[in-house]
Amino acid sequence: MRSRGQSWEATRDRISEEIAAGHLAPESRLPAEPDLCLLYNTRRHSLRRALAALVAEGKLRVEHGRGTFVERAPLINYVVGPRTRFRENLMAQGLTGSGQALSEAQVPASARVAAALGIAPGALVTARSWRGFANDLPISLGWSYHDVARFPDIAERRKANASITQIYKTYGIADYRRHSTTVFTRLANEHETSLLMMRPGQSVLIVQKIDVDMDGRPIGFSEAAWAGDRVQFTFENADARGTPSERTDDV
Known part of the structure; x- marks a missing residue:
């Protein structure tokens, strides 16, 4: 039959x-x-x-x-501001945000990372990578770097704290600010194409940021590669009241 x-x-x-x-x-x-x-x-x-x-x-x-x-899906509008939070950003558009940790290890700082953190090339940094999803669709890859000399056990403290803001507070950093944000596009490499489920030849939007404490000393450097055909960014002005905010490594 x-x-x-x-x-x-x-x-x-x-x-x-x-x-x-x-x-x-x-x-x-x-x-x-x-x-x-x-x-x-x-x-x-x-x-x-x-x-x-x-x-x-x-x-x-x-x-x-x-x-x-x-059909091409509508672009996700990701708002970057003083309270940038990955899950809340997506929730506002009816999407479920989630993250997948990929790796975390202490490695020698490259010249680029060392320059961003104001440390000597080759000094140990804690390097962390992750993948971000909107519903089940991967939209970003992220990497963050912290000086081991200043944050020796940040990987362990990360397990007990939901946000980087709370982690910094455990090191005595009550508040911090964004020193710089650099945005540019480039072709996705093979690794990014695979993890973001993109077609070869497509572009990623790179967002690099350096955070500093209130004395202007660099405390963290991060970089994210976003699927260029799925996300657009809106940059908001800083909070006029200057109040501390909960922030994450995502952008």
């Missing part, structure tokens, strides 16, 4: 999940109907109904004579 195959609802949900996860990239063209039927174990009429539903939801578009394409 021939299998009935997957229902149109299940087919719709599978395609939708693959779009959300970045497995079906924006502007990519879907395979022909016979291939899709085999791929999703569904019959042609169920496939067509599933595709029609996704078109109605704005996730796909049909270009007559060319095929069916994944």
